[in-house]
Amino acid sequence: MPDTEPEGRYRLLGVVPREAQQRETQEPDDTVFTWPHFLIRHAVVAGATVAVVFLLAILFNAPLKDMANPSQTPPVAKAPWYFAGLQELLSHYQPMVAGILMPGAAVLFLFALPYLDRAKGWRIRDRKMIVVVFTVLALAALVLTLIGTLFRGPEWSWVWPWKHLYVEL
Amino acid sequence: MASGRGIREKGWYRALIHPGESFRSSEVYRSAIRHPKPETPRGRALTSFQSFFLHIYPVQVPRKVLSFRSTLRLGFIGSVLFIILFVSGMYLMFFYHPAVPEAYFDMHTLSTQVAFGQFVRNIHRWAAHLMVLVVCVHLMRVFYAGAYKEPRQFNWVIGVLLLLLTLFMSFTGDLLPWDQLAFWAITVGTNIAGYVPMLGDHARQILLGGTDVGAPALLRFYVLHIYFVPALMVVLICIHIWRVRKDGFAIADRENEDAHAEETVDA
Numbered sequence: 001m002p003d004t005e006p007e008g009r010y011r012l013l014g015v016v017p018r019e020a021q022q023r024e025t026q027e028p029d030d031t032v033f034t035w036p037h038f039l040i041r042h043a044v045v046a047g048a049t050v051a052v053v054f055l056l057a058i059l060f061n062a063p064l065k066d067m068a069n070p071s072q073t074p075p076v077a078k079a080p081w082y083f084a085g086l087q088e089l090l091s092h093y094q095p096m097v098a099g100i101l102m103p104g105a106a107v108l109f110l111f112a113l114p115y116l117d118r119a120k121g122w123r124i125r126d127r128k129m130i131v132v133v134f135t136v137l138a139l140a141a142l143v144l145t146l147i148g149t150l151f152r153g154p155e156w157s158w159v160w161p162w163k164h165l166y167v168e169l
Numbered sequence: 170m171a172s173g174r175g176i177r178e179k180g181w182y183r184a185l186i187h188p189g190e191s192f193r194s195s196e197v198y199r200s201a202i203r204h205p206k207p208e209t210p211r212g213r214a215l216t217s218f219q220s221f222f223l224h225i226y227p228v229q230v231p232r233k234v235l236s237f238r239s240t241l242r243l244g245f246i247g248s249v250l251f252i253i254l255f256v257s258g259m260y261l262m263f264f265y266h267p268a269v270p271e272a273y274f275d276m277h278t279l280s281t282q283v284a285f286g287q288f289v290r291n292i293h294r295w296a297a298h299l300m301v302l303v304v305c306v307h308l309m310r311v312f313y314a315g316a317y318k319e320p321r322q323f324n325w326v327i328g329v330l331l332l333l334l335t336l337f338m339s340f341t342g343d344l345l346p347w348d349q350l351a352f353w354a355i356t357v358g359t360n361i362a363g364y365v366p367m368l369g370d371h372a373r374q375i376l377l378g379g380t381d382v383g384a385p386a387l388l389r390f391y392v393l394h395i396y397f398v399p400a401l402m403v404v405l406i407c408i409h410i411w412r413v414r415k416d417g418f419a420i421a422d423r424e425n426e427d428a429h430a431e432e433t434v435d436a
Protein backbone atom coordinates (compact mmCIF):
# COMPACT_ATOMS: atom_id res chain seq x y z
CA MET A 1 0.00 0.00 0.00
CA PRO A 2 2.22 2.85 -1.15
CA ASP A 3 -0.48 5.46 -0.54
CA THR A 4 -0.54 5.06 3.21
CA GLU A 5 3.24 4.95 3.49
CA PRO A 6 4.93 8.36 3.63
CA GLU A 7 7.60 8.87 1.01
CA GLY A 8 11.17 8.20 1.99
CA ARG A 9 10.34 5.63 4.67
CA TYR A 10 11.31 2.01 4.06
CA ARG A 11 10.73 -1.20 5.90
CA LEU A 12 12.98 -4.22 5.83
CA LEU A 13 10.89 -7.02 4.32
CA GLY A 14 13.57 -9.67 3.98
CA VAL A 15 17.14 -10.44 3.15
CA VAL A 16 17.86 -12.06 -0.23
CA PRO A 17 21.13 -13.17 -1.77
CA ARG A 18 22.65 -10.52 -4.00
CA GLU A 19 22.62 -12.62 -7.15
CA ALA A 20 18.91 -13.43 -6.85
CA GLN A 21 18.15 -9.73 -6.93
CA GLN A 22 20.43 -9.17 -9.91
CA ARG A 23 19.05 -12.03 -11.98
CA GLU A 24 15.58 -10.59 -11.80
CA THR A 25 16.62 -7.28 -13.25
CA GLN A 26 19.02 -8.67 -15.85
CA GLU A 27 16.76 -10.98 -17.87
CA PRO A 28 13.28 -9.67 -18.57
CA ASP A 29 11.12 -12.70 -19.31
CA ASP A 30 9.90 -12.31 -22.88
CA THR A 31 9.02 -15.96 -23.46
CA VAL A 32 5.71 -17.70 -22.94
CA PHE A 33 4.73 -21.32 -22.45
CA THR A 34 4.21 -23.25 -25.67
CA TRP A 35 1.24 -24.89 -24.03
CA PRO A 36 -1.22 -23.26 -24.35
CA HIS A 37 -0.19 -19.94 -25.97
CA PHE A 38 1.62 -21.22 -29.06
CA LEU A 39 -0.32 -24.47 -29.47
CA ILE A 40 -3.72 -22.77 -29.53
CA ARG A 41 -2.48 -20.57 -32.40
CA HIS A 42 -1.20 -23.60 -34.27
CA ALA A 43 -4.52 -25.35 -33.71
CA VAL A 44 -6.38 -22.40 -35.25
CA VAL A 45 -4.03 -22.31 -38.27
CA ALA A 46 -4.34 -26.09 -38.73
CA GLY A 47 -8.13 -25.80 -38.64
CA ALA A 48 -8.07 -22.97 -41.18
CA THR A 49 -5.79 -24.98 -43.48
CA VAL A 50 -8.09 -28.00 -43.36
CA ALA A 51 -11.08 -25.72 -44.00
CA VAL A 52 -9.46 -24.15 -47.09
CA VAL A 53 -8.54 -27.57 -48.52
CA PHE A 54 -12.07 -28.90 -47.87
CA LEU A 55 -13.61 -25.83 -49.48
CA LEU A 56 -11.46 -26.22 -52.60
CA ALA A 57 -12.29 -29.94 -52.71
CA ILE A 58 -16.02 -29.18 -52.51
CA LEU A 59 -15.89 -26.44 -55.16
CA PHE A 60 -13.53 -27.94 -57.75
CA ASN A 61 -13.20 -31.51 -58.97
CA ALA A 62 -9.78 -32.92 -59.81
CA PRO A 63 -9.58 -33.33 -63.59
CA LEU A 64 -9.67 -36.71 -65.34
CA LYS A 65 -9.25 -36.91 -69.12
CA ASP A 66 -9.35 -39.89 -71.49
CA MET A 67 -7.09 -42.82 -70.81
CA ALA A 68 -3.38 -42.31 -71.50
CA ASN A 69 -2.69 -42.90 -75.19
CA PRO A 70 0.92 -42.61 -76.40
CA SER A 71 -0.16 -42.49 -80.05
CA GLN A 72 -2.46 -39.49 -79.62
CA THR A 73 -0.66 -36.25 -78.80
CA PRO A 74 -3.04 -33.70 -77.28
CA PRO A 75 -3.03 -30.18 -78.82
CA VAL A 76 -1.52 -28.76 -75.64
CA ALA A 77 1.04 -30.92 -73.84
CA LYS A 78 1.86 -28.92 -70.74
CA ALA A 79 4.05 -29.89 -67.84
CA PRO A 80 2.54 -29.42 -64.34
CA TRP A 81 2.27 -25.71 -63.46
CA TYR A 82 5.37 -25.68 -61.24
CA PHE A 83 7.43 -26.91 -64.22
CA ALA A 84 5.68 -24.64 -66.76
CA GLY A 85 8.44 -22.06 -66.26
CA LEU A 86 11.02 -24.67 -67.18
CA GLN A 87 9.00 -25.60 -70.26
CA GLU A 88 8.79 -21.92 -71.23
CA LEU A 89 12.57 -21.69 -70.86
CA LEU A 90 12.97 -24.77 -73.06
CA SER A 91 11.00 -23.09 -75.84
CA HIS A 92 13.64 -20.32 -76.00
CA TYR A 93 16.98 -22.08 -75.54
CA GLN A 94 18.42 -25.43 -76.49
CA PRO A 95 17.57 -28.24 -74.07
CA MET A 96 21.10 -28.61 -72.69
CA VAL A 97 21.06 -24.95 -71.59
CA ALA A 98 17.42 -24.49 -70.57
CA GLY A 99 16.78 -28.01 -69.26
CA ILE A 100 20.01 -28.76 -67.41
CA LEU A 101 22.43 -25.85 -67.02
CA MET A 102 20.07 -23.04 -66.02
CA PRO A 103 17.83 -24.94 -63.58
CA GLY A 104 20.88 -26.81 -62.30
CA ALA A 105 22.69 -23.55 -61.60
CA ALA A 106 19.59 -22.12 -59.91
CA VAL A 107 19.24 -25.15 -57.62
CA LEU A 108 22.96 -25.12 -56.79
CA PHE A 109 22.68 -21.42 -56.01
CA LEU A 110 19.76 -22.11 -53.66
CA PHE A 111 21.64 -24.88 -51.85
CA ALA A 112 24.81 -22.80 -51.46
CA LEU A 113 23.05 -19.51 -50.68
CA PRO A 114 23.82 -19.37 -46.93
CA TYR A 115 27.49 -20.01 -47.64
CA LEU A 116 27.70 -17.59 -50.58
CA ASP A 117 26.26 -14.72 -48.54
CA ARG A 118 29.33 -13.46 -46.67
CA ALA A 119 27.61 -10.28 -45.49
CA LYS A 120 27.31 -9.82 -41.73
CA GLY A 121 23.90 -9.00 -40.31
CA TRP A 122 20.47 -10.27 -41.22
CA ARG A 123 18.81 -7.00 -42.24
CA ILE A 124 18.11 -6.52 -45.94
CA ARG A 125 20.27 -3.37 -45.96
CA ASP A 126 23.15 -5.44 -44.56
CA ARG A 127 23.10 -7.93 -47.47
CA LYS A 128 21.92 -6.02 -50.53
CA MET A 129 23.99 -8.11 -52.95
CA ILE A 130 22.37 -11.49 -52.20
CA VAL A 131 18.91 -9.92 -51.89
CA VAL A 132 19.20 -8.48 -55.41
CA VAL A 133 20.40 -11.78 -56.91
CA PHE A 134 17.71 -13.81 -55.13
CA THR A 135 14.95 -11.36 -56.04
CA VAL A 136 15.94 -11.35 -59.72
CA LEU A 137 15.94 -15.17 -59.76
CA ALA A 138 12.61 -15.39 -57.93
CA LEU A 139 10.99 -12.84 -60.25
CA ALA A 140 12.34 -14.66 -63.33
CA ALA A 141 10.92 -17.95 -62.04
CA LEU A 142 7.59 -16.29 -61.28
CA VAL A 143 7.30 -14.57 -64.69
CA LEU A 144 8.31 -17.71 -66.61
CA THR A 145 5.85 -19.83 -64.62
CA LEU A 146 3.02 -17.34 -65.20
CA ILE A 147 3.76 -17.16 -68.94
CA GLY A 148 4.03 -20.94 -69.27
CA THR A 149 0.85 -21.56 -67.28
CA LEU A 150 -1.46 -18.77 -68.42
CA PHE A 151 -0.19 -17.46 -71.78
CA ARG A 152 0.63 -20.60 -73.74
CA GLY A 153 -1.69 -22.62 -75.94
CA PRO A 154 -1.51 -25.21 -78.76
CA GLU A 155 2.03 -25.80 -80.09
CA TRP A 156 3.24 -23.45 -77.31
CA SER A 157 1.81 -20.44 -79.14
CA TRP A 158 1.06 -17.19 -77.30
CA VAL A 159 -2.60 -17.07 -76.22
CA TRP A 160 -3.96 -14.26 -74.07
CA PRO A 161 -5.51 -15.73 -70.93
CA TRP A 162 -8.78 -13.79 -71.48
CA LYS A 163 -9.10 -15.37 -74.95
CA HIS A 164 -8.63 -18.94 -73.77
CA LEU A 165 -7.10 -20.52 -70.69
CA TYR A 166 -5.12 -23.71 -71.20
CA VAL A 167 -4.68 -24.53 -67.53
CA GLU A 168 -5.26 -27.93 -65.97
CA LEU A 169 -4.49 -28.15 -62.28
CA MET B 170 -27.02 -38.40 6.38
CA ALA B 171 -24.06 -40.51 7.35
CA SER B 172 -25.00 -43.13 4.76
CA GLY B 173 -25.30 -40.41 2.04
CA ARG B 174 -21.73 -39.29 2.63
CA GLY B 175 -20.70 -42.95 2.49
CA ILE B 176 -22.25 -43.37 -0.97
CA ARG B 177 -20.42 -40.27 -2.28
CA GLU B 178 -17.10 -41.81 -1.43
CA LYS B 179 -17.85 -45.04 -3.30
CA GLY B 180 -15.96 -45.61 -6.55
CA TRP B 181 -19.05 -46.39 -8.66
CA TYR B 182 -20.83 -43.24 -7.44
CA ARG B 183 -17.92 -41.03 -8.49
CA ALA B 184 -17.63 -42.85 -11.84
CA LEU B 185 -21.33 -42.17 -12.48
CA ILE B 186 -21.55 -38.54 -11.32
CA HIS B 187 -18.02 -37.32 -12.22
CA PRO B 188 -16.95 -39.64 -15.07
CA GLY B 189 -14.22 -37.30 -16.36
CA GLU B 190 -12.57 -36.77 -13.01
CA SER B 191 -12.87 -40.44 -12.18
CA PHE B 192 -11.27 -41.38 -15.51
CA ARG B 193 -8.39 -38.94 -15.02
CA SER B 194 -7.60 -40.34 -11.61
CA SER B 195 -7.66 -43.95 -12.83
CA GLU B 196 -4.42 -45.90 -12.99
CA VAL B 197 -4.76 -46.42 -16.77
CA TYR B 198 -5.05 -42.69 -17.47
CA ARG B 199 -2.32 -41.67 -15.04
CA SER B 200 0.11 -44.21 -16.50
CA ALA B 201 -0.59 -43.02 -20.08
CA ILE B 202 -0.75 -39.24 -19.48
CA ARG B 203 1.88 -38.63 -16.83
CA HIS B 204 1.80 -34.84 -16.55
CA PRO B 205 -0.48 -32.84 -14.23
CA LYS B 206 -3.17 -30.58 -15.68
CA PRO B 207 -1.51 -27.75 -17.65
CA GLU B 208 -2.94 -25.06 -15.37
CA THR B 209 0.19 -24.09 -13.47
CA PRO B 210 3.64 -23.17 -14.89
CA ARG B 211 4.91 -26.52 -13.59
CA GLY B 212 2.01 -28.38 -15.21
CA ARG B 213 2.57 -26.61 -18.53
CA ALA B 214 6.29 -27.33 -18.56
CA LEU B 215 5.69 -30.98 -17.62
CA THR B 216 3.06 -31.25 -20.37
CA SER B 217 5.75 -30.36 -22.91
CA PHE B 218 8.40 -32.55 -21.32
CA GLN B 219 6.27 -35.66 -21.05
CA SER B 220 4.31 -35.67 -24.28
CA PHE B 221 6.04 -37.31 -27.25
CA PHE B 222 4.04 -35.22 -29.70
CA LEU B 223 4.78 -31.93 -27.97
CA HIS B 224 8.46 -32.79 -27.78
CA ILE B 225 8.88 -31.29 -31.22
CA TYR B 226 8.02 -27.92 -29.66
CA PRO B 227 10.22 -25.99 -27.25
CA VAL B 228 8.74 -25.71 -23.76
CA GLN B 229 8.73 -21.93 -24.07
CA VAL B 230 8.65 -19.73 -27.15
CA PRO B 231 9.58 -16.07 -27.58
CA ARG B 232 6.55 -13.84 -27.10
CA LYS B 233 7.18 -12.31 -30.54
CA VAL B 234 6.53 -15.64 -32.28
CA LEU B 235 2.93 -15.55 -31.07
CA SER B 236 2.07 -12.93 -33.67
CA PHE B 237 0.96 -14.40 -36.99
CA ARG B 238 3.13 -11.95 -38.90
CA SER B 239 6.33 -13.25 -37.32
CA THR B 240 6.47 -16.44 -39.41
CA LEU B 241 3.16 -16.41 -41.33
CA ARG B 242 3.04 -20.02 -40.06
CA LEU B 243 4.13 -21.18 -43.52
CA GLY B 244 6.30 -24.07 -42.32
CA PHE B 245 3.54 -25.24 -40.03
CA ILE B 246 0.91 -24.97 -42.79
CA GLY B 247 3.24 -27.04 -45.00
CA SER B 248 3.41 -29.74 -42.31
CA VAL B 249 -0.37 -29.72 -41.90
CA LEU B 250 -0.78 -30.14 -45.68
CA PHE B 251 1.74 -33.00 -45.57
CA ILE B 252 -0.40 -34.74 -42.92
CA ILE B 253 -3.59 -34.11 -44.94
CA LEU B 254 -1.83 -35.67 -47.97
CA PHE B 255 -0.62 -38.61 -45.87
CA VAL B 256 -4.13 -39.40 -44.61
CA SER B 257 -6.05 -38.79 -47.85
CA GLY B 258 -3.38 -40.66 -49.84
CA MET B 259 -3.85 -43.76 -47.72
CA TYR B 260 -7.58 -43.74 -48.49
CA LEU B 261 -6.87 -43.45 -52.22
CA MET B 262 -4.44 -46.39 -52.02
CA PHE B 263 -7.26 -48.66 -50.86
CA PHE B 264 -8.87 -48.33 -54.29
CA TYR B 265 -5.89 -48.07 -56.62
CA HIS B 266 -3.78 -50.53 -58.64
CA PRO B 267 -0.54 -49.17 -60.11
CA ALA B 268 -1.01 -51.09 -63.36
CA VAL B 269 -2.01 -50.35 -66.96
CA PRO B 270 -4.93 -49.99 -67.60
CA GLU B 271 -6.41 -50.77 -64.15
CA ALA B 272 -5.11 -47.48 -62.73
CA TYR B 273 -7.33 -45.46 -65.05
CA PHE B 274 -10.43 -47.58 -64.41
CA ASP B 275 -9.78 -47.27 -60.68
CA MET B 276 -10.04 -43.49 -61.05
CA HIS B 277 -13.50 -43.89 -62.57
CA THR B 278 -14.57 -46.32 -59.87
CA LEU B 279 -13.22 -43.90 -57.27
CA SER B 280 -15.31 -40.99 -58.53
CA THR B 281 -18.52 -42.94 -59.14
CA GLN B 282 -18.73 -45.88 -56.71
CA VAL B 283 -16.45 -45.28 -53.74
CA ALA B 284 -17.88 -43.40 -50.75
CA PHE B 285 -16.28 -39.93 -50.68
CA GLY B 286 -13.89 -41.17 -53.40
CA GLN B 287 -14.06 -38.06 -55.56
CA PHE B 288 -13.98 -35.80 -52.51
CA VAL B 289 -10.87 -37.44 -51.07
CA ARG B 290 -9.17 -37.32 -54.46
CA ASN B 291 -10.00 -33.60 -54.67
CA ILE B 292 -8.57 -33.06 -51.19
CA HIS B 293 -5.38 -34.88 -52.15
CA ARG B 294 -4.96 -32.87 -55.35
CA TRP B 295 -5.64 -29.40 -53.92
CA ALA B 296 -3.56 -30.05 -50.82
CA ALA B 297 -0.68 -31.09 -53.11
CA HIS B 298 -0.91 -27.90 -55.19
CA LEU B 299 -1.16 -25.81 -52.02
CA MET B 300 1.85 -27.56 -50.50
CA VAL B 301 4.07 -26.71 -53.49
CA LEU B 302 2.89 -23.10 -53.24
CA VAL B 303 3.27 -22.83 -49.46
CA VAL B 304 6.74 -24.41 -49.44
CA CYS B 305 7.93 -21.93 -52.12
CA VAL B 306 6.55 -18.95 -50.17
CA HIS B 307 8.12 -20.37 -46.98
CA LEU B 308 11.52 -20.39 -48.70
CA MET B 309 11.06 -16.77 -49.77
CA ARG B 310 9.95 -15.60 -46.33
CA VAL B 311 12.91 -17.29 -44.67
CA PHE B 312 15.24 -15.69 -47.20
CA TYR B 313 13.94 -12.14 -46.78
CA ALA B 314 13.91 -12.55 -42.99
CA GLY B 315 17.60 -13.54 -43.16
CA ALA B 316 16.78 -16.61 -41.09
CA TYR B 317 19.34 -18.75 -42.96
CA LYS B 318 22.22 -16.92 -41.29
CA GLU B 319 24.58 -18.62 -38.86
CA PRO B 320 23.90 -20.99 -37.12
CA ARG B 321 21.00 -21.93 -39.40
CA GLN B 322 22.82 -22.38 -42.73
CA PHE B 323 22.44 -26.13 -42.90
CA ASN B 324 18.76 -26.06 -42.01
CA TRP B 325 18.30 -23.91 -45.12
CA VAL B 326 20.02 -26.67 -47.14
CA ILE B 327 17.63 -29.26 -45.68
CA GLY B 328 14.76 -26.91 -46.53
CA VAL B 329 15.84 -26.63 -50.17
CA LEU B 330 16.08 -30.43 -50.31
CA LEU B 331 12.53 -30.65 -48.90
CA LEU B 332 11.33 -28.21 -51.57
CA LEU B 333 12.82 -30.40 -54.31
CA LEU B 334 11.30 -33.52 -52.75
CA THR B 335 7.92 -31.76 -52.58
CA LEU B 336 8.16 -31.02 -56.31
CA PHE B 337 9.20 -34.62 -56.96
CA MET B 338 6.25 -35.91 -54.92
CA SER B 339 3.89 -33.74 -56.94
CA PHE B 340 5.51 -34.86 -60.18
CA THR B 341 5.36 -38.60 -59.41
CA GLY B 342 1.79 -38.27 -58.16
CA ASP B 343 0.79 -36.54 -61.38
CA LEU B 344 1.26 -39.73 -63.42
CA LEU B 345 -0.83 -42.00 -61.22
CA PRO B 346 -4.34 -41.24 -62.66
CA TRP B 347 -2.98 -42.53 -66.00
CA ASP B 348 -5.07 -40.19 -68.16
CA GLN B 349 -3.94 -38.10 -71.12
CA LEU B 350 -3.15 -35.14 -68.85
CA ALA B 351 -0.90 -37.28 -66.63
CA PHE B 352 0.79 -39.14 -69.46
CA TRP B 353 1.79 -36.09 -71.50
CA ALA B 354 2.79 -33.96 -68.50
CA ILE B 355 5.20 -36.70 -67.41
CA THR B 356 6.39 -37.33 -70.98
CA VAL B 357 7.24 -33.63 -71.36
CA GLY B 358 8.82 -33.58 -67.91
CA THR B 359 10.96 -36.70 -68.25
CA ASN B 360 12.19 -35.77 -71.74
CA ILE B 361 14.31 -33.14 -69.98
CA ALA B 362 16.06 -35.90 -68.00
CA GLY B 363 17.35 -37.25 -71.33
CA TYR B 364 19.53 -34.14 -71.72
CA VAL B 365 21.56 -34.81 -68.58
CA PRO B 366 25.19 -34.87 -69.76
CA MET B 367 27.01 -38.25 -69.68
CA LEU B 368 24.09 -40.15 -68.14
CA GLY B 369 21.50 -38.78 -70.56
CA ASP B 370 19.22 -41.55 -71.71
CA HIS B 371 20.35 -43.75 -68.84
CA ALA B 372 18.94 -41.26 -66.31
CA ARG B 373 15.64 -41.24 -68.15
CA GLN B 374 15.54 -45.02 -68.46
CA ILE B 375 16.30 -45.56 -64.78
CA LEU B 376 13.49 -43.17 -63.86
CA LEU B 377 10.98 -44.70 -66.29
CA GLY B 378 12.08 -48.34 -66.18
CA GLY B 379 12.03 -48.31 -69.99
CA THR B 380 12.45 -46.08 -73.01
CA ASP B 381 8.98 -44.52 -72.75
CA VAL B 382 6.34 -43.72 -70.16
CA GLY B 383 4.60 -47.08 -69.73
CA ALA B 384 3.52 -49.65 -67.15
CA PRO B 385 7.01 -49.92 -65.54
CA ALA B 386 7.15 -46.12 -65.19
CA LEU B 387 3.74 -46.12 -63.51
CA LEU B 388 4.87 -48.73 -60.99
CA ARG B 389 8.16 -46.92 -60.29
CA PHE B 390 6.44 -43.56 -59.82
CA TYR B 391 3.88 -45.24 -57.55
CA VAL B 392 6.52 -46.82 -55.30
CA LEU B 393 8.51 -43.58 -55.13
CA HIS B 394 5.31 -41.60 -54.47
CA ILE B 395 3.77 -43.70 -51.70
CA TYR B 396 6.81 -45.26 -50.03
CA PHE B 397 10.30 -43.95 -50.57
CA VAL B 398 9.97 -40.18 -50.95
CA PRO B 399 7.39 -39.72 -48.14
CA ALA B 400 9.55 -41.78 -45.77
CA LEU B 401 12.56 -39.64 -46.67
CA MET B 402 10.49 -36.49 -46.22
CA VAL B 403 9.24 -37.51 -42.77
CA VAL B 404 12.84 -37.94 -41.61
CA LEU B 405 13.96 -34.65 -43.18
CA ILE B 406 10.96 -32.72 -41.83
CA CYS B 407 11.74 -34.05 -38.33
CA ILE B 408 15.39 -32.96 -38.63
CA HIS B 409 14.27 -29.60 -40.07
CA ILE B 410 11.91 -28.88 -37.16
CA TRP B 411 14.33 -30.34 -34.60
CA ARG B 412 17.00 -27.91 -35.75
CA VAL B 413 14.56 -25.01 -35.44
CA ARG B 414 13.89 -26.13 -31.87
CA LYS B 415 17.63 -26.42 -31.10
CA ASP B 416 18.65 -23.12 -32.72
CA GLY B 417 15.58 -21.26 -31.52
CA PHE B 418 13.42 -18.95 -33.61
CA ALA B 419 15.55 -16.52 -35.62
CA ILE B 420 13.27 -13.71 -34.51
CA ALA B 421 14.35 -14.21 -30.88
CA ASP B 422 18.02 -13.66 -31.82
CA ARG B 423 17.12 -10.38 -33.37
CA GLU B 424 15.33 -9.16 -30.31
CA ASN B 425 18.50 -9.88 -28.32
CA GLU B 426 20.60 -8.14 -30.94
CA ASP B 427 18.32 -5.12 -30.77
CA ALA B 428 18.51 -5.16 -26.99
CA HIS B 429 22.29 -5.33 -27.21
CA ALA B 430 22.35 -2.44 -29.65
CA GLU B 431 20.19 -0.37 -27.33
CA GLU B 432 22.38 -1.26 -24.38
CA THR B 433 25.52 -0.13 -26.15
CA VAL B 434 23.82 3.07 -27.23
CA ASP B 435 22.69 3.72 -23.65
CA ALA B 436 26.20 3.06 -22.36
